[in-house]
Amino acid sequence: MAVFKNLSIKNKLIIIQTTTAFIVVLVCCIFFVLTDIRTFKDAARLKMFSLARIVGENAVSTLVFLDQDAATQILMKLNKEPDITQAAVLDKNGKLFASYSRERTGSDKDPSAAADGKQLIVSYKLYQEKEFMGTVVLHAELNELNKIVTGYIKVTVLVLLAAITAALLLSAFLQRSIVHRLLKLVSKTKEIARTGNYALRVEGTGNDEIGILSGGFNNMLEQIENMNKFLKESNKALKNYSLSLERTNKELEEFAYISSHDMKSPITSLIGMLTLIQQKEAVQPGKQHLFELAVNSARQMQKTINALNEIIAFRKTLKVEREKINLEEALEEVKLRIYDMISSSGAEIQADFTGCRFVHYPAVHLKSIFQNLLTNAIKYKQHGHPPKIDITTSCEDKFLVLEVKDQGMGIDMDLYKDKLYGLFQRFHTHVEGSGIGLHMIYSIVESYGGKIYIESEVNKGTTFKIYLANGPL
Numbered sequence: 001m002a003v004f005k006n007l008s009i010k011n012k013l014i015i016i017q018t019t020t021a022f023i024v025v026l027v028c029c030i031f032f033v034l035t036d037i038r039t040f041k042d043a044a045r046l047k048m049f050s051l052a053r054i055v056g057e058n059a060v061s062t063l064v065f066l067d068q069d070a071a072t073q074i075l076m077k078l079n080k081e082p083d084i085t086q087a088a089v090l091d092k093n094g095k096l097f098a099s100y101s102r103e104r105t106g107s108d109k110d111p112s113a114a115a116d117g118k119q120l121i122v123s124y125k126l127y128q129e130k131e132f133m134g135t136v137v138l139h140a141e142l143n144e145l146n147k148i149v150t151g152y153i154k155v156t157v158l159v160l161l162a163a164i165t166a167a168l169l170l171s172a173f174l175q176r177s178i179v180h181r182l183l184k185l186v187s188k189t190k191e192i193a194r195t196g197n198y199a200l201r202v203e204g205t206g207n208d209e210i211g212i213l214s215g216g217f218n219n220m221l222e223q224i225e226n227m228n229k230f231l232k233e234s235n236k237a238l239k240n241y242s243l244s245l246e247r248t249n250k251e252l253e254e255f256a257y258i259s260s261h262d263m264k265s266p267i268t269s270l271i272g273m274l275t276l277i278q279q280k281e282a283v284q285p286g287k288q289h290l291f292e293l294a295v296n297s298a299r300q301m302q303k304t305i306n307a308l309n310e311i312i313a314f315r316k317t318l319k320v321e322r323e324k325i326n327l328e329e330a331l332e333e334v335k336l337r338i339y340d341m342i343s344s345s346g347a348e349i350q351a352d353f354t355g356c357r358f359v360h361y362p363a364v365h366l367k368s369i370f371q372n373l374l375t376n377a378i379k380y381k382q383h384g385h386p387p388k389i390d391i392t393t394s395c396e397d398k399f400l401v402l403e404v405k406d407q408g409m410g411i412d413m414d415l416y417k418d419k420l421y422g423l424f425q426r427f428h429t430h431v432e433g434s435g436i437g438l439h440m441i442y443s444i445v446e447s448y449g450g451k452i453y454i455e456s457e458v459n460k461g462t463t464f465k466i467y468l469a470n471g472p473l
């Protein structure tokens with residue numbers, strides 16, 4: 001079946017048609033041969049019965065007068081019949097009265113024995129005035145049957161060969177109308193797959209199943225062509241829109257940078273003047289609280305402007321090339337940067353990089369992730385407890401998984417779950433902060449094809465699970 005499955009449709013059709021014709025002709029030949037054999041046997045049996053009746057009518061008187069010699073003489077006349085091999089006359093008791101055989105006397109068979117499949121046996125009962133006198137039994141060999149069967153076999157072989165030849169020629173001719181159209185469809189499919197030209201069509205569809213298939217194929221090509229045109233137009237429009245958005249974003253970034261930069265100097269001057277007024281005690285008694293509100297507002301605005309400048313500068317670095325980084329060395333460098341914060345807080349930092357020691361990542365951004373996570377863990381520690389931070393790594397598929405766990409104040413996930421990575425989003429206000437740390441971590445991780453998960457519980461701590469796409473150099 002595996003060989004047949006891999007044949008071409010042309011050869012499959014020829015084999016199916018030829019096999020069908022062979023089986024049909026073979027069945028018909030067998031039927032006719034068996035029918036003729038049966039007819040021949042029936043005719044031979046009828047002839048034998050007629051001979052038995054003639055012999056019996058002549059042998060009745062010999063049974064009456066018990067003349068065995070006369071009965072034997074009558075049976076001897078059967079030697080003119082070449083098919084009869086043995087004949088016998090039995091008396092009313094079934095005993096042998098007279099017999100005839102072409103074989104030697106020593107090989108005579110029991111006249112009443114059943115046929116062994118190669119002989120035909122006929123018996124005829126004898127009556128004299130309704131009195132049963134005996135039986136005539138004739139044995140004959142169907143010598144002509146073997147010749148007839150041999151002839152039929154030869155004829156059958158010739159007929160089968162002729163039928164197979166005719167079926168091959170006929171199927172080879174008729175299959176063209178099917179195979180040729182299928183091959184055209186296959187050829188057109190390959191051409192479309194090779195060129196990508198969906199404007200091509202299959203010609204000469206017709207009204208049969210192949211025609212319906214070809215028509216459906218043409219309709220599918222038309223739909224694909226229309227969809228392809230629509231996609232090209234949509235991609236072109238999206239590309240133009242993307243370029244427009246890119247220009248707009250660039251203009252907005254430049255505007256934000258210029259605005260924040262231009263506002264930085266006036267705010268600094270304003271804070272300086274407010275400080276000078278405070279030093280000269282020029283504030284009227286009773287208005288001191290209003291003056292302090294003005295100073296706090298100016299300082300808060302200065303922090304916001306500084307944070308905006310930092311975010312704008314940070315986003316310009318999101319396309320830095322990757323490099324192979326030793327995680328332990330990167331962490332030690334970050335710890336040196338924030339050494340004062342670590343030592344003053346008494347923070348305990350445990351790092352285990354045995355799961356994965358190296359990563360292909362932009363160094364500046366990996367260190368930024370470390371620094372933001374460590375400073376947040378130290379700033380938002382639980383009151384009266386020194387910060388304890390555990391850092392581990394592991395490898396999952398094409399990601400390096402960086403897990404940072406602290407025992408700090410935690411985050412109320414029910415309240416802030418959808419606001420974790422927002423710009424200027426803060427979860428605790430008793431400690432100074434810009435609210436951009438998590439936003440920066442999220443932007444870095446997403447920009448390089450990674451993902452981040454946070455598990456946190458108030459007064460129990462927070463676990464950051466960061467999947468860094470460990471890309472090649």
